[in-house]
Amino acid sequence: MTISNQENILEVRNLCTSFFTDEGEVKAVDGVDFSIEKGKTIGIVGESGSGKSITSLSIMRLVQEPAGKVVDGEIVFKGENLLTKTKKEMRDIRGNKISMIFQEPMTSLNPTLTCGEQIAESLRIHQKLNRKEARVKAIEMLKLVGIPSPEKRVKQYPFELSGGMRQRVMIAIALACNPELLIADEPTTALDVTIQAQILELIKKLQEELGTSLMIITHDLGVVAEMCDRVAVMYCGKVVEYADVKTIFTDPKHPYTIGLLNSVPRHDLKVEGELSVIKGSVPSPFELPSGCRFVTRCPHAREICHRELPALETKEDGNQVRCWIHTDQWEKQAEAVSTHE
């Protein structure tokens, strides 16, 4: 039996997802832990290749086998481990209890089916509505996501809609069955800036109305500040910092989080000179450093960082960070270095 906190709708524990290629195993997600409280929003942040999207696909059990596989861990949704569910049980959960919005509205809708058919499909599967009822509900959903003249749009094909409209349709599909958890994988990345704001506002509004818990995956810290209660910062398949949103922005602990924040242009601060960048690039998944994953780019790296991977330490305020700097070891290390000198 799985023990879980009743307040949490989702608990991800030690999730490990790997891809098996000709060159070897790629640990795309390597021991990730986080949880989502009912009705709250968590942001998963990180660069491309940090394992954010694979984490979300693992939760949905949509990682393409046999190339990819969840090799370890637990995904506890409402007290039940999703990894032990059968195919059929998972189908009953997908689109019904847990829904997902994808990054690319231009290619995520089926070009040969009308928007109405695509929204109605999950209603017919999960709520067993007949064709007519599903259509009425589809029109209602289109109205809910702010699409003008929904009676007309319901008959249109995706190619007849703009990117923003398509993403609204995606949201309508995802929310049709009133899911308890909505996973949004970079929902605004492919959209214009003005449309981005509208879509985020829409998701936030619907989340409040429907009481849905939200997991939002993004590399945009603006989105995080706007939407999230808690944030997990990921780097090379591991969570490096896990904290409430305020702490992330006011008192970030991990050098990677600090680097990310410094590389965002801020209109409220007048900074002279060039915008700071995190030097170097994400290491190849085949040549990960043996110690801390961030060591190759970290300005503070010491010998211990090269040698050993730090654990995810929980602080007094409940926030977590994976960095030697915030351990007792660091001071000893500093002393060792100074004595050596």
Place this chain on the structure above:
Amino acid sequence: MFVFIIRRLFQTIPVMIGVTLAVFLMMHLIPGDPAQIMAGERADEAQLEQMRENLGLNDPLYQQYFRYVGNAIQGDLGTSIRTDRAVTEEIFTNRIWITFELALYGTVLAVILGLIAGIISATRKYSFSDVSLMIVALFGMSMPNFWLGIMLIYFFSVNLGWFPTIGWESWKHMVLPVLTIGTGGAAIIARMTRSSMLEVLDNDYIRTAYAKGVHDRVVIYKHALRNALVPVVTIVGLQFGTLLGGAVITETVFAINGLGRLVVDSIRMRDFPMVQGTILVCAVLFVVVNFIVDITYRLINKRIELN
């Protein structure tokens, strides 16, 4: 949709002009005097002149062309030299329907076998069934029709005595020719369906369908197959059109009196109006089939617009 059909119909006009022009000019492109060919080797000068006058060969070329098209529109494609019957009568009384049946059954067989094999292969990529089906398809594509036809006759008619060797009367007569003509098409359709399905299955909207909780089977048949069918429909259309244009070899092997055999016989007998007429009818049929294919496209994927 209506506008689409009308616009597409107008597009066939230049094609039809090209086809009639080519068929008409054939008469003038072959070496020697058409009148000589028609009247025969032993005709004297007076007879030849008479023949030229009858055929209107002394008029300017453009007048001859317009007369030819005018007659063709009214259903007059000339008279067969061999049988002395009207060309249209010969083609439409019997021959075209036999070929139509043969082409239709062959295509239906090809579509059924090809789609099933293609879908199985694509959904079980690199499995034993995928590899073996694709090897069979490779054989199907590589086998020449005349050889396959003869082998089928040898095993099923001569050795086993299950089916008659020649003719086109009962369903028993149809089995072997339809198999012969359908095999190649089935192989091409299977390979096409496989590659097209594999491409479609990689698309984002397939992942969306799975994320909605749609059953694997529905994802394949409703979400993937419909998108994968577009290139397959082209192949099916081309296959059917080609078969209508006379399954020359199959009809010859099985001694079926269809259009293909008519062309071969007419060429052998130098029955010029008949050859011309049959080619024109085949070309028109091909244009019609393509027209139907385009409308089918449009029904499958509403995004296809005429440019």
